[in-house]
Amino acid sequence: MSLEQRFKNYLYEHFHFIKATQYALDYKEEVYSTLLDHAQSYKDAGETDEDVIYEKSISSLGDIKLTLTSFEKNSDDVKRVAIKASKITLISVAVMFLITVAYLVTSLVTKAWSKTWVMEVGGAFLIVITNLIIGMIPLVKYKKYMLLRFSVGTITTLLYITVYLLLVVLVPEYISRTWLIFFLMILSWFIADIIICYTGGLKVWGFVSLLFLVLLLGVFLYVGLALLGVITWSIYWVLPVAAAALDLLLIAIVVALKHKK
Amino acid sequence: MVSADVLRGYTETVILRKLMEGDAYGYEISHMISEVSGGEIDIKDATIYIAFRRMEENELIKAYWGNDETGGARRRYYTITEKGKEYYLAKSSEWLKINKILMKLIIGDEQK
Known part of the structure; x- marks a missing residue:
């Protein structure tokens, strides 16, 4: 039997009782390639006896059962969550x-x-x-x-x-007037978001949210004053605000792309 | 032969140091440890895998399959994340402090 087949048999013996999750299959393949690396290094060092190479390679793995136990523990964790x-x-x-x-x-x-x-x-x-x-x-x-x-x-x-x-x-x-509560909702979104971002170290995202918040405060101030009759209402206020919103949107896209990269 | 226990608490830092130089796979890391220590430290692969898993869970490293194969099996490479780099820097400076303290405690002040 070839050395490769003996390694495969060894892995089958140890892995067949473990649930075939993607993580377990990845680990099995990783261990197999490591065994082949070990075998090659022993061959390179001049070892020719395949039994010795096999034993030494398996020994280099250490206590594989310890790692497999952690798979079982993980499986238990999944069950607990379910x-x-x-x-x-x-x-x-x-x-x-x-x-x-x-x-x-x-x-x-x-x-x-x-x-x-x-x-x-x-x-x-x-x-x-x-x-x-x-x-x-x-x-x-x-x-x-x-x-x-x-x-x-x-x-x-x-x-x-x-x-x-x-x-x-x-x-x-x-x-x-009840619909005005949605202004508060939008403000709450951004305030909560800024707090989460700065707490979680997402400072760039926090800064983008802060820029949106400043813009929104300006809009809400304008709408509030117009509703109270302090200033004259005109729909053209939308133009500079739309330009500013577009700027912020572009910043958010750049940040998102950079983050993804 | 020195017991691999001497690395206890710093296995992750040793692995991260290797990954700071570039992506690597499990065997490469255990081989590096054995080589750098002149064969004095023989760290088992299982120990390295457990450390890998813990570090992946903590987002210190990320894994991916390489294109190279060894006897038909793909190699699984690990790369350090930004969080991993920060963790490595913190742990290495911690090690420098501990090393000085242990020198005093174990060898004594005459070492100065």
Whole structure:
């Protein structure tokens, strides 16, 4: 039997009980090429006995079982995460069921169907927000700041939509002004994003967000003053703001391309 | 032969130092350690792989498959990340400090 085949047999003996994940298959191929490198170096050193070359090459690997144990541990970790995710899903479904029951009971008793729907929609949003917050814990732990930015942006959006819907139902007389809450939402996006970027060492991204924030503050100031009648409203303000926004967009694209590179 | 235990705590730093010079594969690194130490330190491949895995998880290095083959098997190369470079610099300056302290503690002040 050739030396290569003996190495393959050795690897089969050790790997066949390990789950064939991509990581395990990569590792197996990596170990095989290392065994061949070791064998070649022993041949180059003048060793001709294939049994000796085989034994020495295997010995150079060290305690391969130790590495394989860490695969098993990783597999257990995956199982734990799957169990946790199942539990969270079950709890979410149960809570949604209770909210639906509460919504139906309240609606039937009060007959205020035009208002109670917000319980169902708001409840669903709050469940999603809670799940996203739970999902953020490993992102913080493993410092996945780009994903964290996306999660916080989604949470902020859902939170403001929930508050908006509540205001629409509870204070309908102010509906002409309620939409202004979305200005606050956009400001919150960027403020949260800047904090995450600077905390996570994504200083360039933080600076880009800061530039957007300054631009937005200018826009909101203009809109606010125009709504209060302090300055005269004119749609042409859009032109310089659009130019500035385009500049910032170009900066963001350059940063993204550089980051990808 | 010196026990490979002397590298404990600094296996990753040794690997990162090699990767600072350029991308390398597992055997290249264990061979380098053996060669630089004049054959005094015989680090096992399993130790190197465990360190690789830990460093990949911590985003200190990245792996990719090379185009060269050895007997039909591809080689898996490792490259250092920016985070890995920062980590290496921090650990190497830490080592310089520890080395001075250990010299005093083990050899004594007469070494001056």
